[in-house]
Structure formats: structure tokens, C-alpha cells
Amino acid sequence: MKKNIILSLISFFFLSNIFAQVAEISSPDGKLKLNIFSEDGKASYSVTFQGKSMLEKSPLGLITNESDFSKNLKFIESKKDFVSKKYSNEKIKKSEVEYKANTLTVDFTNSDEFNIAIEFQVSDNNIAFRYEVLPMKDRFSCVVLSEVTGFRFPSQTTTFLSPMMKPMTGFARTAPSYESGYKADAELGTKADYGYVFPGLFHIGNDGWVMLSETGVSSLYCASHLDTTSDKNLYHVAYPNRAENNGFGSTGATLSLPGKTPWRTITVGETLKPIVETTIPFDVVEPLYEPSKKYNFGRSTWSWILWQDNSMNYEDQVKFIDLASKIGYEYILMDALWDKNIGKERMKELVQYAKSKNVNVMLWYNSNGTANDAPMGPRNKMSSSIERKKEMKWLKEVGVKGLKVDFFGGDKQETMRLYEDILSDANDFGLMIIFHGATLPRGWEVMYPNFAGSEAVLASEMLYFSEDVRKQEAFFATLHPFIRNTVGSMEFGGTFLNKFLTKSNTEKNKRLTSDGFQLATAVLFQNPIQMFAVMPNNLTDAPKFQLDFMKDVPTLWDETVFIDGYPGKYSVIARRHHDKWYVVGVNAEKTSKKLKLILPMLAGKKVELINDDKAGNTFTKTISINKKGEYEIEIQPSGGFVLKN
Numbered sequence: 001m002k003k004n005i006i007l008s009l010i011s012f013f014f015l016s017n018i019f020a021q022v023a024e025i026s027s028p029d030g031k032l033k034l035n036i037f038s039e040d041g042k043a044s045y046s047v048t049f050q051g052k053s054m055l056e057k058s059p060l061g062l063i064t065n066e067s068d069f070s071k072n073l074k075f076i077e078s079k080k081d082f083v084s085k086k087y088s089n090e091k092i093k094k095s096e097v098e099y100k101a102n103t104l105t106v107d108f109t110n111s112d113e114f115n116i117a118i119e120f121q122v123s124d125n126n127i128a129f130r131y132e133v134l135p136m137k138d139r140f141s142c143v144v145l146s147e148v149t150g151f152r153f154p155s156q157t158t159t160f161l162s163p164m165m166k167p168m169t170g171f172a173r174t175a176p177s178y179e180s181g182y183k184a185d186a187e188l189g190t191k192a193d194y195g196y197v198f199p200g201l202f203h204i205g206n207d208g209w210v211m212l213s214e215t216g217v218s219s220l221y222c223a224s225h226l227d228t229t230s231d232k233n234l235y236h237v238a239y240p241n242r243a244e245n246n247g248f249g250s251t252g253a254t255l256s257l258p259g260k261t262p263w264r265t266i267t268v269g270e271t272l273k274p275i276v277e278t279t280i281p282f283d284v285v286e287p288l289y290e291p292s293k294k295y296n297f298g299r300s301t302w303s304w305i306l307w308q309d310n311s312m313n314y315e316d317q318v319k320f321i322d323l324a325s326k327i328g329y330e331y332i333l334m335d336a337l338w339d340k341n342i343g344k345e346r347m348k349e350l351v352q353y354a355k356s357k358n359v360n361v362m363l364w365y366n367s368n369g370t371a372n373d374a375p376m377g378p379r380n381k382m383s384s385s386i387e388r389k390k391e392m393k394w395l396k397e398v399g400v401k402g403l404k405v406d407f408f409g410g411d412k413q414e415t416m417r418l419y420e421d422i423l424s425d426a427n428d429f430g431l432m433i434i435f436h437g438a439t440l441p442r443g444w445e446v447m448y449p450n451f452a453g454s455e456a457v458l459a460s461e462m463l464y465f466s467e468d469v470r471k472q473e474a475f476f477a478t479l480h481p482f483i484r485n486t487v488g489s490m491e492f493g494g495t496f497l498n499k500f501l502t503k504s505n506t507e508k509n510k511r512l513t514s515d516g517f518q519l520a521t522a523v524l525f526q527n528p529i530q531m532f533a534v535m536p537n538n539l540t541d542a543p544k545f546q547l548d549f550m551k552d553v554p555t556l557w558d559e560t561v562f563i564d565g566y567p568g569k570y571s572v573i574a575r576r577h578h579d580k581w582y583v584v585g586v587n588a589e590k591t592s593k594k595l596k597l598i599l600p601m602l603a604g605k606k607v608e609l610i611n612d613d614k615a616g617n618t619f620t621k622t623i624s625i626n627k628k629g630e631y632e633i634e635i636q637p638s639g640g641f642v643l644k645n
Contacts, residue, residue, distance in 0.1 A: 023078040025104040029124045032268055036060075036106050036118075038075040043108055043118070047127065049268045052207040058152040058234070060118060062131055062261070064142040069133070072111035079105045083121060085283075091297065091445040091452070091489060091528040092282055093560035093575075099123060099283040112136070119260075121284060125274035127266040128215070128284045135257045144221075144253045149237040149264060150229070151212055156205035157233075158185040160483060160567050163192035164225050167243035167410070172373040174409045176244065177437045178456035181472065182479050184568030189232025194241060196226045198440055199487045201275070201567065209274075211267040213487045215281040215443035218288065219420040221253040221262050223411035223439055237264065244410035245371040253413050262442065265487075272482055276562035276573060281487045282446045288420075291449035293430045296401075297528035298330030298555055300362065305460055305493055305533045307503045312337040314346055318353065323536050325357035327551045333404055333531050335364040336376035344394070351399045360401040362434070362529075365391075367405050367418065374407040374437075382422055392429040402432030402452060402529070411439055423448040434491055434529060441488040445528075453489035453527040460494040460533060463511075464501050470512050474588035474638045477521055478571040485526055493531040495522045497538040497546060505537055513638045515546060515618035516611055520584040520640030522553045523575055530555045545620045549610065549642065553582075564595055570635065574601060583643040587635035594634045603629035605645050612639040 023036040037044045037057060047055040061070035081103045088096055101123035109115050117132040133142060161183065165176035178197050183190075185203065199213035212235075217223045227238040242251050253261075263285075267278045301324040303311035311317075317334055324332045332354060338347065351361045366374055368383035381391045382405055395403070405422055408415055419435065426433050427450045435441075436455040444451045458476060462469040469476075484490055495518050501509035511518075522532065534550055554577040563583065565571035570593050572585035581601045587593045592614070602625040609623045616636065623643075625631050635641055 022075045023104055023106050025080065025102050025120060025122050027122050027124045028100050028102060032122060032125060032127070034104070034120060034122055034127055036078070036104070038073065038108070041072045041074070042070070043073050043106075047266060047268065049208055050270065053154050054204055054208060054210050054268050055266070056152040056154060056233070059148045059150040059236075061149070062147045063145050064133065065145060066136050066139050066142045067110060067112045067114045069108070069110055069114075069116045070148040073108040074110070076107040076109055076115070078107070089282060089446055090556050092279065093277070093526055093557055094279055095556070095558040097279050097283065099279070123280070123283065125267060125269055126278060126280040126283075127268070128263040128280055130216070130263045131261045133255055133257055133259050140257045142255055142257060144255060144261070146239060146252065147224070147237040150234050151236070151266075152231070152234045153188060153202055153210070154204055154207070155188070155233060157188045158203045159188060159190065160184055160201035160203070160479065161186065161192075161196040161226070164194040164197050166194055167241050168246060168372070172375065172407070173246075174372045174374055174407045174437055176411075177409055178440055179458050179462070181458050181476060182483065182568075184479070189228055191228045195228070195238050198225055199483055200226050200235070201483045208268060208270045209272055211275050211278070211483070211486070213265045213281065214262050215265055215487075216262040216285045216447070217416060217442040218447065219413070219417040220255070220259070222250065222413040222416060223442065225411070240411040244412055245415060248371070249412040249414040251412065272565065273562040275482055276486055277560060278486060281443050285443035285446050287449060288447045289424060289427060289449070292427050295432050295450055295452070296330065297452060299553070300324070300331035300333050300529060300531045301329055301534060302333040302335060302493070302531045304335035305464065305531070306498065306501060306535055309337055312341045314342055314350065317342070317350055319536050321350070321354045321357055321359050323534065323539070324359045326539065327534065327547065329359070329532075331360050331362055331401070331529065333362045333364065335404070336366070336406070338363060339378040348398045355399060361399070362402040362404060362432075363395070363400055364404045364406060367408050372407055372409055383418065385421065385425070388422065388425050392425055392431060395431060396429040400431070402434065404434045404436055406436040408435065408438045415439075420448075423451055426450055432529070436491070445489055452529045453491040455491050456488075457484050457490050457492060459492050463494070463496075464509060470509070473513050474517065474586060475568055477517070477524065477586050478565065478569060478588045479567045481524060481571050481573050482565070482567040489527040490525055491527045491530065492521070492525045494525070494533055495519065495550065496533045497542040497550070498533075498535055505535070505541065514612045514616050514636060514640060516642070517586050517638060517640035519546060519549055519610055519642050520586050522550065523582045523584040523642065524571065524573065524586060526557060526560070526575070528555055543618070545610070546618070561601070563597055563599070572597065574599070576601070581645050584640065585633070585635055586640040587637060590637050592634050592636050594632065597631045597633060598629055599625055599631055599643070600629040602643065602645060603627055607643050607645045609641065609643055611641040612636040
């Protein structure tokens with residue numbers, strides 16, 4: 001009798017589990033597996049990699065103002081397919097990409113008999129999924145109020161997350177601007193007052209790594225972020241805080257039906273290699289318009305980073321045009337207040353002077369005049385379609401090539417429309433756009449052909465303003481290749497050759513990282529246009545080999561390869577530009593780091609080494625990599641190295 005009861009219970013649980021699981025799909029290589037469940041009227045999923053749990057059963061669904069798709073769901077059917085494509089994009093970490101994924105679409109109906117579909121694409125090491133909300137009888141529009149989409153991690157997980165900034169705080173009430181720091185290996189479920197920004201990195205103990213992000217955010221939706229729940233293992237997708245943008249605007253997203261949400265992305269690996277090398281933010285999106293011209297990317301000088309507001313005058317900008325010309329840089333960025341201190345008439349002269357020196361001009365603009373108190377001009381030129389088009393017409397006429405637009409602060413759908421409107425109008429006038437004081441770019445390198453990068457990081461300006469950030473410079477630098485910069489271009493604006501971060505290069509703001517470290521970050525950080533912090537005085541006070549490196553370093557890469565590292569401790573990556581390889585590393589630990597590097601791309605070759613000695617002095621020499629591609633190197637504390645063929 002007892003035996004029969006036990007067998008009946010086993011049979012019951014077995015049959016219940018069969019019933020609960022409604023679909024499954026694996027990656028093309030079979031290592032990554034996704035299971036979909038329908039239980040008690042709720043949809044969920046789980047993720048395993050090589051048989052190990054990466055995400056435990058996690059909720060799916062969303063809630064609209066017309067109907068609730070988070071409960072009382074009934075599974076209808078699932079469909080499988082396959083997607084394969086090749087594409088080129090010079091702005092991302094890999095210029096030629098081949099993408100292959102198995103696809104799964106799962107259909108549910110709710111108690112109102114309205115339908116929702118969840119589309120999954122599973123490639124090797126990556127999952128992307130999104131919702132499609134279908135028309136609800138005579139309803140062809142709705143407002144998505146919230147999502148229950150979640151990510152439940154195994155209990156041994158630690159986190160690498162950056163907190164969302166409190167709205168309407170910081171300089172001139174411009175937050176949130178994705179400029180908070182990170183905590184490494186923090187406890188799972190640690191609460192932040194306003195959640196955490198995408199992307200987020202999670203270490204699943206000895207079993208592997210998971211990175212979460214989103215992509216494909218356009219004017220048709222809001223951007224989202226991560227937040228904790230009452231279950232410390234579970235994080236969920238959260239929408240913008242009502243207080244953003246001075247409290248004006250939506251917190252959800254309005255959809256025309258049928259309508260699709262952005263993609264949520266999950267990158268999984270036994271090591272960090274798939275995290276660093278992933279192209280999933282770009283694989284699942286398409287260009288939204290054709291480029292009006294061939295856009296050219298490259299290096300730029302800018303005076304503001306060390307010479308600050310006082311440099312925004314005609315004479316100083318001539319000095320930085322001359323600097324760009326002497327070191328072969330393609331651009332100069334003229335930052336805030338040029339409208340007041342130089343003016344449009346003299347700006348025409350400066351643009352022509354720069355052109356005579358084979359240097360192109362980019363100009364700074366304030367994004368708006370309503371959502372915050374940022375006083376710098378030009379103001380009120382980018383937030384209005386009429387003013388924006390008039391301004392861009394003038395910019396094209398005088399020969400300006402691009403804009404740096406600053407001070408957005410917010411992830412609401414209204415702000416996503418502003419980003420897209422600026423990009424779309426700028427393309428009509430042949431202008432490139434870089435965003436600062438801004439949100440994470442979510443697939444924008446592909447979606448918008450004239451998009452040239454975003455800040456969205458605790459960047460170089462805070463090295464100037466904050467001693468605490470200078471003390472943590474090496475720590476943050478070792479995080480970016482694994483987190484922020486792996487999902488999108490990152491305009492950091494660094495590589496300082498000054499020993500002191502001042503115009504005089506003396507007395508205060510002493511740099512706490514080595515010259516080798518600074519040179520390494522020129523490659524470690526990726527953005528199609530990078531504002532480097534080379535100063536006119538560096539032409540005479542920096543060693544020739546450092547200047548030569550900065551003259552030659554590219555900003556466009558054909559390939560990116562993870563070599564070694566641990567976020568928050570050290571990072572070594574390789575990037576290829578045409579036939580030239582650059583292998584760079586930085587060390588954030590308090591003691592030197594001895595590594596045995598495996599570099600098949602440099603096997604049997606003589607290469608230039610730039611490194612620091614134990615006294616912190618940076619040197620260069622030619623070395624040979626053995627035929628096995630092995631090389632032993634020592635990286636000094638807060639130091640860095642470069643190997644290039």
C-alpha cells in the first residue's frame with residue numbers, strides 16, 4: 001500500500017512537470033537551453049548552460065491598461081524556426097558579423113480572451129526575447145503599465161551592478177544619466193533606492209556568468225532597468241520613475257497594436273569570453289533609416305576636459321585645431337558656451353580654419369531647456385523640431401560634421417522620442433550625433449546610421465572633478481569591457497598624458513594611474529569617435545613613443561577578443577584594426593599581476609611592448625612572441641600595457 005502511494009506521488013509529479021513545461025529550445029551548438037512553463041495561469045522560463053542552472057524558473061508577462069497578461073494565462077501553441085544573417089557595422093566591436101539562432105514563439109491567451117506572443121531567439125551563448133501584444137477586439141492601441149518579466153538567479157550568485165541615480169539630482173537636476181559607479185561581487189538581492197541600470201553582470205559561482213540588458217529601444221517604447229523584489233534571488237524589469245524629466249511624461253509605454261516591446265537580452269558563458277565578445281545587442285535589430293551620406297569616424301581633440309569653460313574662446317580653439325592637425329586627428333569638439341563666447345559668425349571662420357588644417361568640427365548642444373536646469377548654451381535648439389531643423393540647416397551650411405548633445409536625464413518614452421528625433425533630423429542634414437548625460441545606447445549603432453556613441457558611464461570629467469573617482473579609476477576601467485562597453489559604444493573622453501589633470505599640468509588633481517594604463521584605455525574603451533584628452537603641452541612634455549602611439553591608435557575595430565581578466569581586478573583584451581592587433585591590459589589590484597597570455601594572433605611575431613616598470617615609469621621595447629603565442633607579462637598596480645604588431 002505504502003509503495004503504491006509513493007509510486008502514485010512520483011507519477012503525479014512527473015505528469016505535472018510534463019504538463020507545466022510547454023516548450024523548449026536550444027542554441028545551435030546545443031549548450032544553451034531555454035524551457036517555457038505554463039503553471040497556475042502564469043508563464044515562466046528557465047535557462048541552463050551545459051546542464052547547469054543559470055536562471056531558475058522566472059516570470060514572464062506584462063500588464064496593460066486594457067488587459068492583464070501576467071495572470072490567468074492559457075498556453076495556446078508554440079512555433080519554432082531558424083534565423084541566419086550576415087551584416088557589417090564598423091561602429092561596433094566586430095565589423096563583420098554572422099548571426100545564427102533558433103527561434104521560438106509561444107502564444108498565450110488571457111481571461112479576456114486577448115492574445116500575447118513571446119518571441120525568443122536563442123543563439124550560441126545568447127537569448128533575446130520580446131513580447132507582441134495583439135489587437136484586443138476593437139482596441140488597436142494600449143498603454144503598457146508594467147512588466148512582471150524577471151530573472152531568478154541561483155543562490156550562489158554575486159552581482160556587478162550600477163545603481164540608477166535619483167531623478168532630478170546632481171548637477172542642475174540632470175540625473176539620472178547612467179553615471180554611477182559599480183560594486184563588484186555584491187550580495188544577491190542588495191536593494192538600491194531606484195533600481196539598477198542595464199546592463200547588469202552576474203557571477204553564478206563556479207558555474208558561469210550571466211549578463212542582462214535590453215536592445216531595440218526606439219521612440220516606440222520607454223527604456224527600462226532592473227530592480228530587486230521581495231525575493232532576493234529575483235530581479236525584474238522596471239519602467240522609468242515618475243519623477244524623471246521634472247515629473248513630466250509617462251512611466252510606461254504606449255503601443256499601436258499589434259505592437260512589440262524592445263528585446264530583453266541574456267548572455268551566458270562558462271567564462272567571460274562570451275560576455276566580452278557578444279554582439280547580441282546588434283544582432284536582433286535593423287537600421288531604421290538609410291544614411292544620407294557616408295559617415296566618417298575617428299579621433300578628436302577637445303579643450304574642455306582640462307582647460308574647462310574658460311577655453312571656449314576663439315584663440316584656444318585654434319590651438320586645439322592646430323593640435324588635431326599636428327597629431328593627425330580627424331575632429332575637434334568645441335564644447336558648451338561656444339554660442340556665447342565665440343558666436344555663429346566667428347564659428348564660421350573657425351570651421352573654415354579647421355577645414356584648411358584637414359580637421360572637422362563637432363559642436364556641443366544642450367538637449368533641452370525644460371527637463372532640468374543646465375544653464376549652458378546653446379539651449380532650446382534640440383528640443384523643438386522647428387528650431388532643431390533651422391539650427392541643423394545652418395550647421396550643414398557652415399560645414400559642421402556632428403554634434404555632442406548633452407543633459408537628457410530620463411528613460412521615459414517621451415525622451416526616447418527626443419533621442420530618435422535628434423538622430424533622424426541630423427541624418428537629413430548629414431550630421432553625426434554623440435550623446436552625453438544620457439541613457440545607455442540600446443542597439444543604436446545599427447538602428448541609427450549617424451549615431452556615433454554615448455557617454456552613459458562615470459567618465460573622464462569625473463576624474464577632473466573628484467578625487468574619489470581618481471582613486472577608483474583603475475577599478476572602474478577593469479569593469480567596463482565586461483559590462484557597460486560590451487553592450488554599446490562608450491565615449492569616455494580620456495587617455496590623459498598630463499601627470500596632473502589641470503591645464504598647467506602641475507600642483508593638483510594628480511593622476512593616480514600610470515602612463516601605460518592611460519595608453520591601454522585608448523584601446524580598452526571602444527567608441528567610433530573618441531575624444532582623447534591629449535593637450536597642446538603634450539607635444540613637448542610627453543615621451544615621443546607615447547605621442548606616436550596616440551597618433552596611430554584607431555577607434556574602429558574589426559575584431560575583439562577576450563584574453564583574460566576578472567571585473568574589478570584586471571582586464572586584458574585584444575582588438576584588431578585591419579591587419580594590426582592591439583593587446584592591452586590594466587590592473588586595479590594593489591600588487592603587480594603576473595600573467596601568462598595566450599595570443600595566437602601574435603604567435604611568432606615581433607611586436608612593440610609598452611609597459612610600466614616597478615617604479616611606475618613607462619617604457620617601450622620590441623619583443624618576440626613565441627610560436628605558441630605565449631607571453632608572460634607583469635602589470636603594475638594601477639598600471640597597464642600595450643602590445644601591438
